[in-house]
Amino acid sequence: MADQPSDTREAAPRPAIVGAGTMGRNIAVASAVGGQPVTLFDIDEDAVRDAESEIGSTVGTLTDRGVADVTDADDVRDRVAYTTDLAAAVGDAPLIIEAVTEDRETKAAVYEEIERHASASATLATNTSSLSITELASSLSRPERFCGTHWFHPAHIVPVVEVVYGDRTADETVDTAAAFLESIGKDPVVVERDIPGFIANRIQSAMAHEAWALLESGVASAEDIDRAVKGTFGFRLPTLGVLEKGDHSGLDVHHKVLSELLGEIDRGTSPAAVLTELVDEGRHGVKAERGVYDWSETDSERLTAERDQRLLDQLEVYRAARGPPDAPDNPDSRDSSDEPES
Ligand code: NAD
Numbered sequence: 001m002a003d004q005p006s007d008t009r010e011a012a013p014r015p016a017i018v019g020a021g022t023m024g025r026n027i028a029v030a031s032a033v034g035g036q037p038v039t040l041f042d043i044d045e046d047a048v049r050d051a052e053s054e055i056g057s058t059v060g061t062l063t064d065r066g067v068a069d070v071t072d073a074d075d076v077r078d079r080v081a082y083t084t085d086l087a088a089a090v091g092d093a094p095l096i097i098e099a100v101t102e103d104r105e106t107k108a109a110v111y112e113e114i115e116r117h118a119s120a121s122a123t124l125a126t127n128t129s130s131l132s133i134t135e136l137a138s139s140l141s142r143p144e145r146f147c148g149t150h151w152f153h154p155a156h157i158v159p160v161v162e163v164v165y166g167d168r169t170a171d172e173t174v175d176t177a178a179a180f181l182e183s184i185g186k187d188p189v190v191v192e193r194d195i196p197g198f199i200a201n202r203i204q205s206a207m208a209h210e211a212w213a214l215l216e217s218g219v220a221s222a223e224d225i226d227r228a229v230k231g232t233f234g235f236r237l238p239t240l241g242v243l244e245k246g247d248h249s250g251l252d253v254h255h256k257v258l259s260e261l262l263g264e265i266d267r268g269t270s271p272a273a274v275l276t277e278l279v280d281e282g283r284h285g286v287k288a289e290r291g292v293y294d295w296s297e298t299d300s301e302r303l304t305a306e307r308d309q310r311l312l313d314q315l316e317v318y319r320a321a322r323g324p325p326d327a328p329d330n331p332d333s334r335d336s337s338d339e340p341e342s
Pocket of ligand 1: 018019022041043044047101103128129130150152
C-alpha cells in the first residue's frame with residue numbers, strides 16, 4: 001500500500017493525531033498500515049491505553065488479510081507512538097489531524113494549545129462531521145493552514161476521505177492533506193466549499209430520512225427496508241455511484257422517475273417520530289443492545305469483527321471499480337497506469 005520506503009518516513013517528523021477515540025485510533029491504524037509513522041495523542045490516559053490495545057488487534061486483522069504491505073504486524077504496530085504530552089506530539093509534526101469530541105469549545109481550546117506548540121508551517125486538519133470549517137478556523141491565527149479531513153468509520157477500511165476547504169483555506173493546505181492521504185493509500189475527495197454535511201453525509205442523510213419515513217408509514221418492516229437497500233441500489237453503489245448510474249439507466253428515464261417521485265418523498269425538517277421515540281426510550285443501537293433491532297444476544301466484538309471482514313471484501317470491489325470506466329469523451333477517464341498500486 002505504501003509507495004514510499006518506510007525507512008525514509010521513519011526518519012521524517014511524524015504527523016500527529018489529536019484525539020484517540022473511535023476515529024483517532026483508526027486514523028492512526030490507516031496511517032500505520034499505509035507505511036506512515038504517526039503520533040497518537042489524547043488528553044485522557046485511559047483513552048490512549050485503550051487505543052493501543054485496540055490498535056494491536058486491528059492491525060493483526062488487517063495484516064492477516066494482506067491489507068498491509070508487510071507480513072509482520074509488529075512493524076505496523078510500531079509505527080504508532082502514543083503520548084499524553086501535546087507539545088511532544090505536535091512540536092515538529094508537519095500535519096496534525098484533530099479528532100477530539102464534536103464540540104466547538106473543546107476544539108477551539110485544543111487549537112489554541114496546538115498553535116502554541118506546533119510549527120507555523122504545520123497543516124491542521126479537523127475530522128469534524130458537522131461543524132463549519134470556516135467557523136472552527138475563526139479562532140486560529142493561521143486559518144489558511146486549516147482544512148477539514150472528514151474520515152468515515154471505520155477509518156482504517158473506508159477508502160475515501162473528504163478534504164474540505166474553509167473560506168480562508170489555502171490551496172496548498174488542501175494539497176498537503178490530499179497528498180498525505182494518497183501516500184497512505186486513501187482516496188481524497190476535495191469539497192470546494194464549506195457546506196454542512198459536506199458531500200457524503202448530505203446524500204446519506206437524504207436517504208436515511210426517507211428510510212425512517214417509510215418505516216413510520218408501515219409500508220414494510222425494518223428488515224425488509226434494509227434488505228431492499230442492500231440488495232438493490234446499495235448493491236450497485238460501490239460499482240456505479242449515483243450519477244454514473246444515471247448514465248447507465250438513461251438520463252431521460254432518470255429524469256422522468258425523479259419528476260414523478262420527488263413530490264412523494266418526505267420533506268420533513270426533523271427526524272421521523274419513530275426515530276425520536278427510539279432515542280427517547282434509550283434504544284440507541286448496538287451499544288445499548290437495542291435499537292431498531294434487538295442486539296442483546298449478540299457478541300458486539302464479534303459483530304464488529306465480522307462487519308470489518310465484510311467491509312474489507314467490499315474494499316476490493318471499490319478498488320476494482322474506482323472511477324468511471326474509460327470512455328473516449330469522458331474528461332475524467334483515467335489511464336490504468338494512473339491507478340494507485342494499492
Ligand atoms: P470519541 O468520543 O470516540 O473520541 C473523542 C476523543 O477526544 C476522546 O478520546 C477524548 O478523550 C478526546 N478528547 C476530548 N477532549 C480532548 C482534548 N482537549 N485534547 C485531546 N483529546 C481530547 O469521538 P469520535 O467518534 O472519535 O469523534 C471524533 C471526531 O470525529 C468528532 O469531530 C466527530 O464528529 C468526528 N467523526 C466521527 C465519526 C464517527 O463515526 N464516530 C465519523 C466521522 C467523523
